[in-house]
Amino acid sequence: MxxxxxxxxxxxxxxxxxxxxxxxxxAADENRLIGERRAKLTAWRKRAVAFPNDFRRDAxxxxxxxxxxDRDAAWFAAHPVHVRVGGRMMFxxxxxxxxxxxxxxxxxxxxxFLQEGTLGASYDEFKGFDVGDFxxxxxxxxxxxxxxxxxxxxxLVLLTKxxxxxxxxxxxxxxxxxxxxxxxxxxxxxxxxxxxxRTRTRLLRYLRDYLDAADSGRCRRAAVQDASQCARPGYVSxxxxxxxxxxSDRRWLRAGL
Numbered sequence: 001m002x003x004x005x006x007x008x009x010x011x012x013x014x015x016x017x018x019x020x021x022x023x024x025x026x027a028a029d030e031n032r033l034i035g036e037r038r039a040k041l042t043a044w045r046k047r048a049v050a051f052p053n054d055f056r057r058d059a060x061x062x063x064x065x066x067x068x069x070d071r072d073a074a075w076f077a078a079h080p081v082h083v084r085v086g087g088r089m090m091f092x093x094x095x096x097x098x099x100x101x102x103x104x105x106x107x108x109x110x111x112x113f114l115q116e117g118t119l120g121a122s123y124d125e126f127k128g129f130d131v132g133d134f135x136x137x138x139x140x141x142x143x144x145x146x147x148x149x150x151x152x153x154x155x156l157v158l159l160t161k162x163x164x165x166x167x168x169x170x171x172x173x174x175x176x177x178x179x180x181x182x183x184x185x186x187x188x189x190x191x192x193x194x195x196x197x198r199t200r201t202r203l204l205r206y207l208r209d210y211l212d213a214a215d216s217g218r219c220r221r222a223a224v225q226d227a228s229q230c231a232r233p234g235y236v237s238x239x240x241x242x243x244x245x246x247x248s249d250r251r252w253l254r255a256g257l
Contacts, residue, residue, distance in 0.1 A: 030164075030165060033165045034163055034164060034165075037130060037161065037162065037163045037164075037165075038163060040128060040130070040161065041161045041163070044158070044161065048158075050161065051159070051160060052157060052158075052159060055084070055086065055136040055157050055159060056084065057084045057085050057086040057105075057136065058083060058084045059083045059084065059085055060085075060105055060106070060107040060108075061085065061087070061103075061104070061105050061107050061108040061109055061110035062107035062108040063107065064083065064085075064110060064141065064149060065108065065110075065149060068081070068141060068149060069149075071143075072143060073142065073143040076140070076141055076142045076143060077142075080140050081140060081141040082138070082139065082140050082141075083138070083139070083140075083141060083151060084136065084137070084138045085103065085105070085110055085136075085137055085138075085151060086103070086105065086134065086135065086136040086137070086159060087103035087104045087105035087109075087110075087134065087135070088103060088104050088105075088132060088133070088134050088135075088162070088188070089101055089102070089103050089129065089130075089131055089132065089133050089134070089135050090102050090103065090104045090109060090131065090166075091131065092129070092131055094127055097115065097116040097117065097123075098113070098114065098115050098116070099113075099114045099115075099123075099126065099127075100112065100113060100114075100150075101114065101126075101135075103135055103137070106194075108191075110149070110150070110151060111144075111148055111149070111150040111151070112135075112137050112139075112150065112151050112153050113142075113144070113150045113151065113152050113153060114126055114153045114156065115152075115153075118152075118153070118154055119153065119154075119155075119156055122155075122156045123156075125156075125158070126156055129158060130161075130162060130165075131162075131165075131166060132162030132164070132165065132166045133158060133159075133160065133161055133162045134158075134159040134160035134162070135156060135157065135158060135159060136156070136157040136159050137151055137153045137155070137156055137157075138153070138154055138155040138156075139151045139152045139153040139154040139155070140152050140154070166185075166188065166189060179193070
């Protein structure tokens with residue numbers, strides 16, 4: 001007896017010509033989003049500089065959180081602190097004439113508070129920005145009602161338009177294989193991955209400084225050689241399908257030869 005979803009030999013039947021592949025719908029959605037973002041970039045080029053180079057930030061998110069961690073709302077009201085921050089927009093919530101957003105730089109995230117009465121036309125432009133875009137914001141620090149350190153934006157600049165949508169904003173990048181194949185996306189979405197690479201950088205810097213202080217020399221060598229340069233002709237084809245290599249030959253297979 002055969003299953004109604006498989007052929008007699010246990011092989012699933014071929015998909016019908018009009019039957020879409022399982023990942024066809026997500027790919028189509030992503031292409032549609034990319035097309036929409038490209039259209040926004042084209043429209044933006046007609047009325048502004050698409051990639052401005054005149055914005056300079058003067059503070060990082062982590063520095064602000066560390067410096068003003070014990071300052072309350074009353075202190076900010078008595079001692080105005082103006083900052084310029086920049087980063088990738090990771091979160092956006094539009095609420096009529098006021099909105100919140102979070103941008104992430106290389107040190108962490110900082111929240112932005114935007115008001116239509118303060119920004120004017122820039123506020124309407126912000127409504128068309130997408131999560132993933134790079135923004136530059138200038139304004140004064142303050143505490144929200146929930147106690148979160150935020151920037152009351154007085155000037156907003158679109159620095160770079162992101163054409164590709166990011167992964168799930170709540171769960172990050174969970175697919176392990178995708179994380180390794182698209183490391184750039186892993187570094188954008190996962191704070192833990194960024195910390196791993198920062199730790200690795202500090203470790204290598206320490207080792208280099210230690211060896212330099214000890215007057216040690218260094219030389220570079222290839223970690224992995226090209227197998228085509230030292231492969232034995234006909235070695236792979238000498239094995240029959242399913243045959244187990246001899247013990248003396250397994251080391252060559254492990255080495256990729």
